[in-house]
Amino acid sequence: MNPYLPVLIVLLLGVGLGGILSGLAHFAGPRKPNRIKSEPYECGVPIVGERDKMSVKFYLTAILFILFDIETVFLYLWAMTFRELGWFGIGEIVVFLAVLFAGYVYVVKRGALEWD
Amino acid sequence: MLFWLILFFPLLGAFLNGLVLRKVSPTVSHILGTSALIAAFVCALLTYLQFLAGGGQAQVITGMEWIEAGTFKAPFNFILDRLSGLMLLIITGIGSLIHIYAGGYMHEEKATYRFFSYLNLFVFMMLLLVLGDNLLVMFIGWEGVGLCSYLLIGYWYEDDKNAAAGMKAFLVNRIGDIGFLLGIFLTFKYFHTVSFSELKQMILSAGAQLNGEQIEAIGWITLALFVGACGKSAQMPLYVWLPDAMAGPTPVSALIHAATMVTAGIYMMTRLNFLFYLAPTTQMIVASVGAVTALFAATIALVQYDIKKVLAYSTVSQLGYMVLGCGVGAYSAGVFHLFTHACFKALLFLGAGSVIVAMHHKQDMREMGGLRKYMPVTHLVMLIGVLAIIGFPGLSGFFSKDEILWRAWTGGDQYHIQWGLGALAAVCTSFYMVRLLMLTFYGKNRSDHHTQEHLHETSVVMWGPLVVLAILSAAVGYLNVPHIIHIPGLTNLLFEHYLDPVISIPPQVAEHWHHLHAEYPQSLEWAIMAVSVAGMAISSLLAISMYSNGFGRIANSLGSAFKGAHRVLTNKYYVDEFYDSYIVTPLRDMSQFLWKVVDVLIIDGIVNGVGQAFMLIGGLSSFRMSGSLHRHGMVMVVGIICMLTVLFF
Amino acid sequence: MSQELLFYSFAGLIALCSVMVVTSRNPVISAIFLVGDLFLLAGLYASMEAHFIAAIQILVYAGAIVVLFMFVIMLLNLDPDQRSQVQIAAPEVGVLALTVIAFAVVGGMLVFGQPTGVSGEMTAEAINSAGGNTFTVGMVLYTKYLWPFELASMLIMLAIIASIVIAKKDRPKSATEGDKRRLAHG
């Protein structure tokens, strides 16, 4: 049996379940919409202003996440081959991490991780 | 692993000193540079012992792929055999001592990181040179040491003279390099490989019948390579850069311009001895050039006043000996002299450096004298160095120089002239070296009051290495004791047998070189030795009597009696002037012409014209540039499709 | 049989998602379809026994890169009219060119048949007996591709620095000493 078959099954089941839950509300509950009810909820106070432009901080976090995520994947691969590569592998990864750590230090020094 | 560390440490030292730790104190850069070298030396020693324990068979250490084009392959391979192993020890060992010394010598400098960085880089390049398994890796090292030499000669670049000396060394070396490169090209053309081990196998394997074309080519290849060796090892007529190179700091002179770099030519010829053996004509030329250089430089050294200049010409002369040794086919003798010379010449240079430091950077021997009193240790080690170089029986120079002269004499009738020149040079050597010793350490002190007051022995950092070198200079000679002398517990010609696997005479020419292994009557050998010892003794005594108390009556009267000869010698045979008026000036004029007329008017005109034409066309067509990303993309796609179409059909 | 069914259904969905990515008016929808595309591609990789690639396809591509796209879309919070229409710059040339590519590829396959090559020893069985896909890929990466691997770290570092330099605007330090002094002196 293909080991990915269960993945497919769970996927369909999950989507189905989510869909049912989504759809259930549609059919089970009453539906009496009016203008005020479907306004975005801001604690009952009249809505103020446009949706703001978001801080670039979130974006910076995301980009750092990507790059460190890649690093993590490299590390997983390395961890798998660790026993085979031994000290050579450690040497390789130390160089790799040293370079990335330089980038990390730059990020910290530049204050890209400060939330104020 | 250990092997790679040998290369790694000097590079690391150079990197740290040159790029990372630029603002540290001189002490730190000294410690860093020195410890890098000592670490390399330890690794080299361990590697060497391992190598010897493994039977001393040559091994090729595979590095990474480097250049590969068609059938041409030049991987970054290294060769570890008895020759390169020895060189490893010389370079890192003597290098370490000189590094230690340099800390004391460069004590007052502010920015020594540059100095130690260059010095470490030099060692790395030199290691590349001796370890490379093919001509190209060797060439990298060859150029690298040239570069470092240039940088270090011009270390005090604020002074125009030093910078010019560096430039001169660089340019003269380039002439040699053209020969070397030509040799590499020819080698590849006729043998389709530039690897030493492959070449050796190809030429020595019994079945290899070299065709006439290849035999002829070998003549030219060796000649071209020898031109390269002339440049690097300062032989006639390309020796002129070496005396000027003394403008650099003294440790540099000791390490680069006496002990290691200048011997690269000898090393290269020894590495390729099987090729040189096949070209007797080249060998003849090599021997002649070596002998002439030995005498020529020795005569100039007779009348120099600058202590470092004397040593510089002495180096040229000694290199001439080594080349002579190679020329007569006695490569092991040449390499042995290289080894001993590295020890005692480093010693002499460093000793001279100590003297110079003590004298507040005065180098003129006319202002010295009587330093024995102030600098007893330096005096002692210098004495040992001088005795070693003049071939005083029992010290290293005696064994090594004698071996070369003996080989020259037994080389046959055609080499007797070379032997004569060499012997004469040996006489001169004793004279000028003893003169140097007398003028510096004996007699009355002739310096001014101020200098005299501050004369004192140097620090242990400086004389420590000198002592080690002195012991080496005295001792290493016993590695190669000739047949006729029997010392209990010591095998004769140890060194020669040690190098046997490296030196290999191709079977085709075995007949021609039979004299290298022939038996000779002991009396003959005793006679040859007696001649040189007698010459040495007489000229030393002459020098002692002339200079025991400064410039005595005899010296002055001799100078005025042979006024013409003295003037010629003082002016170094007018070689520099000759080069200046017949080579440098015409070249400069031609360059001026090429620059002002050909370059500026014609070439620049064409280039600028083309550029302007394109500007015009671009200006005309730029209205098509909408600046739209999509249009750019579209053009790109269409272009790629066109390229693919062309590729497919 | 089942493999073909799998392939065709996946391929069809991938094609559909690809078209939707390019044609959706709303970037968020495009991104969602891109995620779908990546997910399905991971399925195809898995069916080709490239387990590791399949996993990181989702982990890195879907889980990180497209998230970044999402963030930027939200960050810019484009007005509906700026979620631009599909606009075609120079339809004739482009469509022609792309048709040529399509015909070239498909035609090439029809003419030359299935491409073949020297078969290496890393067949599915060999990989399984050598310790699994992840392990063997790791071994290849950390031995044969040692230098590219180290260079990759360099690339990532540069990307980190570059993106921060480009995107981060240095705001003036809030109320520096100088500012305070200026304020104090009116």
Place this chain on the structure above:
Amino acid sequence: MGLTDLVALLSSDAAIQIIASIVKILIIVVLCLQIPPVMVWAERRAPAMMQRRKGPNRVGIGKFRLYGLLQSAADAVKLIFKEEVVPTGANKVVYHIAPIFSVFTAFLVACAIPYGNDITVFGQQISLSPIRLDVGFLFILAMSSLAVYGVTLAGWASNNKYSLLGSLRASAQMISYEIPLGMSLIPLVIIFGTLDLNKMVIAQSAFPWSWGVVRAPISFFLFFICMFAETNRSPFDLAEGESELVAGFHTEYNSAKFAAFFLSEYVAMFVLSALAATVFFGGWQVPFVPYDLLLKIAFGLDWLAALVGFLFLLLKAGFFMWVYVWVRWTLPRFRYDQLMALGWKFMLPIGLFNLLITALVVAIFDTVTRH
């Protein structure tokens, strides 16, 4: 097709495997569906206990009040039958898709955990993790990295600035802590040399001193913190800080869609608890009773042994679920800048350091034992 054919088909190897996997999946899904009600109850009763009040205890069937356990059931029914209000200006499609993203990723991860050792049914070896892959570990990470979409899309589609801000905060927090989470698990891959969770459990054996928590304590420490941050739970529940953001990314969600988010959140908590138990606390291993012994005690019935192991796994996971509740009512909330600084400036370097140290120790150990 006759009856015999059907029987033959159903008893073929492939069919047994497929049926078994469907059964396994259904069991896990049903189990997961039970988690929110129980947890909701626990989250009400526990603080009541801590704060010396009663908490919900009324709802029951007739006289059987079951300590108010049925309150949760009532809540669920209420949620489903409430009116659905879609805010104006919401992106309808995305608004409806977002909860689905949350739910299926949660289930996918839940199915990748080994709930017991392999058992043999009808001569077929059946693994007790519904999804068992070579790259098990990476699969879990990959799927949980997709959970971000549900949050992000939900916030964006709601057309509400609090929702958007909440979702950005939540997703930025989730991705920030995914790095230390992933990094904290690498030492275990180094130690156990496999990405297969079941093999990892077997390698840990039944004795606590060879469990992951003993071999890689710093990893556990990091993982433990990440557990809270990844699920947006207190003390890291900034994304739904009521005082600032109303209720975070699901402000505009109600009725069954809200239930979907609720469900996925609790499933995610359970998954991380189970993962912690599996990786650091010996998974389905019964403490001090090696599997062979357990098998003997269970009369040689492997399904019985597996059941006992399953219960122990639930026990261990349950402990962490309890810790979730406990911490929620004990610790105050962090500030957002503190949260991010903790993740990037503390956990990440510690994670790297831990990784290198572990690698060194293992390498030295290997070198020593080899000679």
Place this chain on the structure above:
Amino acid sequence: MVSINHYLVLATFMFLCGTLGVLFRRNLLLVLMSIELMLNSVNLVFVSGSRLLGNLDGQVMVFFIITVAACEAGVGLAMVIALFRRYGTVDTNFLRILRG
């Protein structure tokens, strides 16, 4: 039997979609997404080729491509943000700095 040609056709189709997106979409974000699409089609070719040839180099290459794609997305989107800040739009019709 699914042959490599199937994968190649699929990859070509994806690549064309990506190219069309790059050429025709005015939103820079969409352009970048289309580039991801193109990279993915290449990845598909690599993986299928790796399978056909029994050689893992293709998969390692995909790994590197993903690395490069991550870096590309990061820097590319940073540039989009910088452009948006400077010009207030990411519509390529308005971004014509290269106009001759």
